[in-house]
Amino acid sequence: MEAAAKPAPAAKGRGRRGTRASGDDRERAILETAERLLEERPLSEISVDDLAKGAGISRPTFYFYFPSKDAVVLTIIDRLVAAAAGSREEALATLAQGDPQAGLRRALEDLYGAFRARRAVTLAAAELRMTNPEARDLWAQVMEGWVTDTTAVIEAERARGAAPPGEPARNVATALVQMNERVQYASFAGESPALDQDRVLDVLVEIWLRAIYGSAAHT
Amino acid sequence: MEAAAKPAPAAKGRGRRGTRASGDDRERAILETAERLLEERPLSEISVDDLAKGAGISRPTFYFYFPSKDAVVLTIIDRLVAAAAGSREEALATLAQGDPQAGLRRALEDLYGAFRARRAVTLAAAELRMTNPEARDLWAQVMEGWVTDTTAVIEAERARGAAPPGEPARNVATALVQMNERVQYASFAGESPALDQDRVLDVLVEIWLRAIYGSAAHT
DNA sequence: CAACTCTATCAACACTGTGTCGAGTAAGTC
DNA sequence: GACTTACTCGACACAGTGTTGATAGAGTTG
Numbered sequence: 001m002e003a004a005a006k007p008a009p010a011a012k013g014r015g016r017r018g019t020r021a022s023g024d025d026r027e028r029a030i031l032e033t034a035e036r037l038l039e040e041r042p043l044s045e046i047s048v049d050d051l052a053k054g055a056g057i058s059r060p061t062f063y064f065y066f067p068s069k070d071a072v073v074l075t076i077i078d079r080l081v082a083a084a085a086g087s088r089e090e091a092l093a094t095l096a097q098g099d100p101q102a103g104l105r106r107a108l109e110d111l112y113g114a115f116r117a118r119r120a121v122t123l124a125a126a127e128l129r130m131t132n133p134e135a136r137d138l139w140a141q142v143m144e145g146w147v148t149d150t151t152a153v154i155e156a157e158r159a160r161g162a163a164p165p166g167e168p169a170r171n172v173a174t175a176l177v178q179m180n181e182r183v184q185y186a187s188f189a190g191e192s193p194a195l196d197q198d199r200v201l202d203v204l205v206e207i208w209l210r211a212i213y214g215s216a217a218h219t
Numbered sequence: 220m221e222a223a224a225k226p227a228p229a230a231k232g233r234g235r236r237g238t239r240a241s242g243d244d245r246e247r248a249i250l251e252t253a254e255r256l257l258e259e260r261p262l263s264e265i266s267v268d269d270l271a272k273g274a275g276i277s278r279p280t281f282y283f284y285f286p287s288k289d290a291v292v293l294t295i296i297d298r299l300v301a302a303a304a305g306s307r308e309e310a311l312a313t314l315a316q317g318d319p320q321a322g323l324r325r326a327l328e329d330l331y332g333a334f335r336a337r338r339a340v341t342l343a344a345a346e347l348r349m350t351n352p353e354a355r356d357l358w359a360q361v362m363e364g365w366v367t368d369t370t371a372v373i374e375a376e377r378a379r380g381a382a383p384p385g386e387p388a389r390n391v392a393t394a395l396v397q398m399n400e401r402v403q404y405a406s407f408a409g410e411s412p413a414l415d416q417d418r419v420l421d422v423l424v425e426i427w428l429r430a431i432y433g434s435a436a437h438t
Numbered sequence: 439c440a441a442c443t444c445t446a447t448c449a450a451c452a453c454t455g456t457g458t459c460g461a462g463t464a465a466g467t468c
Numbered sequence: 469g470a471c472t473t474a475c476t477c478g479a480c481a482c483a484g485t486g487t488t489g490a491t492a493g494a495g496t497t498g
Contacts, residue, residue: 026446044350047484058448063486127349131263140411147412166429171422174412178405179398186397192359193366193393203390207430210385214433245475266455277477282457 014071014078027065029055034072038120043073043127070132077125077135080118081142087114092149100157101213105205111146112184112201119188126185146177154212164215176208233290233297246284248274253291257339262292262346289351296344296354299337300361306333311368319376320432324424330365331403331420338407345404365396373431383434395427 033054037046048069052062066072091107115122128135150173157163166172183204186194195203252273256265267288271281285291310326334341347354369392376382385391402423405413414422 042350048486049484057446059485060449060487061447064446068486130346130349131261136410143410143412167418167422167425171414171418172426174405174414175398175402175422175426177412178401179394182397182401183394186393191355191362193362193396195390195393199386199390203386203394206386207391207394207426210429210433211426214429267457268455276475278456279458279478280476283475287457 014067014075026055026057026061029057030062030065030072031076034076035121038073038124043069043124070128070135073124073128074132074134074138076121077128077138080115080121080125081138083118084111084114084142085145087111088145088149095153100153100162101209104153104208104212105201108180108204108208109201111180112204115184116188116197122185123189143177143181147173150177157212163213166215172211176211179207180204233286233294245274245276245280248276249281249284249291250295253295254340257292257343262288262343289347289354292343292347293351293353293357295340296347296357299334299340299344300357302337303330303333303361304364306330307364307368314372319372319381320428323372323427323431324420327399327423327427328420330399331423334403335407335416341404342408362396362400366392369396376431382432385434391430395430398426399423 030051033051034046037050037054046069048062049059051069051072052059055062066075087110088107091103091110094106095103125135125139129139147170151170154163154169154173158165158169183195183200185191187197187200249270252270253265256269256273265288267281268278270288270291271278274281285294306329307326310322310329313325314322344354344358348358366389370389373382373388373392377384377388402414402419404410406416406419
């Protein structure tokens with residue numbers, strides 16, 4: 001849905017305002033500077049001037065390439081989201097054939113890996129989401145994709161009798177997907193009550209499996 | 220732990236800098252203005268000037284009462300956190316005697332209610348947490364409290380044989396508590412994939428019960 | 439090659455918001 | 469009536485954002 005594959009058709013207001021040019025280097029320099037600085041400090045502590053300086057241009061020149069700091073980060077998030085969408089497709093394919101429980105684990109692993117590989121960007125996305133409607137929408141689309149897929153899996157498993165009935169599949173899917181988001185964020189951000197990076201998956205998988213396949217025993 | 224009961228001993232830098240005075244009215248006016256404005260728009264769109272104007276004072280005078288906008292919101296969050304801590308104690312007491320599963324539901328209900336009752340403040344807390352270390356720490360303490368309690372419950376249930384073994388109790392507790400936070404936030408904020416306000420509890424309770432008491436059946 | 443265009447650049451400006459300083463006023467208190 | 473203490477705000481200094489207008493250079497193109 002969101003964007004095309006690689007050439008990037010420059011969505012709406014995002015990106016440079018003119019057309020193509022050799023200033024592609026500058027544009028790339030800005031994006032790279034942003035990614036680099038995000039490894040060091042939160043988005044709120046990065047100014048347009050930092051990005052301009054990092055790319056070797058003045059602040060006004062920055063505005064020739066991007067309409068705002070947010071636009072730079074949105075471009076970066078777009079790429080992360082596109083990569084993650086790839087992971088999701090793959091995961092779905094794996095799930096379709098073979099043991100769904102093992103497939104589920106692999107799916108969660110892929111997703112986790114996609115975001116952990118770009119930890120700083122993931123964190124920036126969460127930060128930007130708080131103040132920027134476009135970021136909020138973009139993230140909402142991502143979440144919606146996973147919720148939809150997860151809902152389908154749960155319904156399929158219930159239909160074939162492998163999973164017991166329970167709360168509406170979409171509701172369960174929503175809660176599980178949001179749990180993953182939060183748990184992964186806390187882990188990446190190094191929050192205080194948070195799971196160890198290498199235990200995240202074990203815990204999430206266990207809860208997903210129990211939520212989908214387990215019925216609560218009664219005392 | 221955090222603060223005292225009602226007189227508020229003015230923690231560290233927070234609150235007015237002098238001592239007591241009739242200017243208590245002003246301080247209250249600022250806090251009330253902040254709460255009112257937070258019902259209307261996000262924290263990032265509220266300026267110190269808005270708070271001062273709302274309290275009928277000039278901007279410099281605002282700084283006589285609070286060192287920053289963040290300090291005002293932190294004070295408000297403190298109160299929410301204190302109220303929520305009350306709910307937690309109550310919930311724990313309920314849990315201690317009687318049916319743990321019913322108790323668990325009541326506990327989640329109380330928590331949910333405490334935050335839903337102050338939706339705007341809850342949302343502001345999440346926003347502030349992104350940029351303010353003090354807010355981050357405060358929230359971390361809150362989370363830690365619930366994780367600790369939940370861990371104890373899970374371990375007790377496993378010990379008495381009511382719950383099957385599984386991932387370390389604290390890890391499961393962490394994931395569940397974080398799930399609740401995220402799901403409730405999404406619901407309050409009216410995000411796009413989010414649970415309906417009146418279905419949140421049913422879904423969360425089912426997942427908690429299955430995560431704690433259910434073992435995943437194998438296909 | 440001269441006129442013309444288009445990309446690219448930046449100094450200087452206008453604006454918004456934060457936080458501080460210092461000079462007050464007004465209400466006790468001794 | 470002199471002195472403190474609580475409180476108030478105009479004016480300032482700063483930091484950050486986004487815009488304007490002038491200009492330089494690299495290609496066309498007649």
